[in-house]
Amino acid sequence: MVVDGAGKGLSDTTSETVACSAMGRVSVVILNYGATIDELRMCVASVTGAEGGVVSQVVLVDNGSAVNSTAADDVAAELSTVKCPVRVVHHDRNLGFAGGVNSALPYCQSELVFLLNNDATVETTAIGEAVRVLDASHDAAVLGVACKMLITDAVDGAERVIDSVGMAVNPAAEAFNIGLGQPDVGQYDADGAPSFGPCFGAGLFRRSAFEPDAVGLLHDHYFLYYEDVEWNWRANLLGFYFVTAPGAVVHHRMSSSTRHLGYDFKFRLIERNLLLTAAELCTPRRALSIWARRGLGLARGAVTGRHYPVASLRALSGAFLHLPHTLRRRRSLQSRRVRSDEQLFAFSAGERTFYDGVAYAPIERAEARRFAEQTRRRPQ
Secondary structure, rough: EEEEOOOOOOEEEEHHHHEEEEEEOEEEEEEEEEOHHHHHHHHHHHHHHHHHHOOEEEEEEEOOOOOOHHHHHHHHHHHHHHHOOEEEEEEEOOOOOHHHHHHHHHOOOOOOOEEEEOOOEEEOOHHHHHHHHHHHHHOEEEEEEEEEEEEEEOOOOOOOOEEEEEEEEEEOOEEOOOOOEEEOOOOOOOOOEEEOOOOOEEEEEHHHOOOOOOOOOHHHHHEEEEEEEEHHHHHHHHHOEEEEEEEEEEOOOOOOOOOOOHHHHHHHHHHHHHHHHHHHHHHHHHHHHHHHHHHHHHHHHHOOOOOOOHHHHHHHHHHHHHHHHHHHHHHHHHOOOOHHHHHHHHHHOOOOOEEOOOOOOOOOOOHHHHHHHHHHHHHO
């Protein structure tokens, strides 16, 4: 085990790490906040047990967990081996998802990085499948692979229900997971199909994609929600691509680290970050339209008190606070744009989701099945 942390000292088994890196091509990053030791053990064990020796290391980030603060160290001590060392990176405070992932990347020694939520487990062949699909693209502009994520706590345990096979964004800048809430009947099983980008709960990326001369890091100030949407959108705008690996199956318990916080917390960050993403990446006319329509809705919610009034006010004020920096970044990005908004919104065409994000449960089960069957019969 290797343990890092600001002001906490560092012990490093360098020769062991170098030897292990040669055995695999993938560094796995797991961001942990408050998971129980059993939950975290299941997640990490699924990675260290991956077939084919494809994983070279696990970088386990403890994001300032206030409870179960020793879980990361305990699991690392238990599961770290010569074949797959587990390095723990400690933070004294919660940096959010974006900041936590960014902090892990300097410790990743492999050419590929697999991001995995701590409330998820990979099937033994999943990471190897993702690597195979990426290699099969034969294109350095393909930066990553979206896995097939399945909901582990769906209402019917006998039916595989999709969480995500990549994501998409519609013309209102609203992001959603492809297939969310649909039964898995093979409707998204085209190997290597084009994707807007992976859900960062489980996705494979080229390590070089996070370098400044490519897409760059996630935006730290997003903290949580929409950081993967913005990063994927930025990558597409700059001319990069993503594909899907339906054989790379990941099981995910939705939002286990945040669902106890209440939906107003999620609402605030999603609304704020949606506005910032639109301001940064949409064409001027579309960005102004989204800000006018959505900003008016948030202002109305704050004044009338009918729909998350405090969260609406904080979302709107937070968006204005970060707007100057966003507009400065926009100028640089838009000068490098090679793909139109319409090309990116095309990934959302004809898609539907069937999931209640407040209750964390699939909805309209019969309609979801009909839609899934119709999608399966469409020409690929």
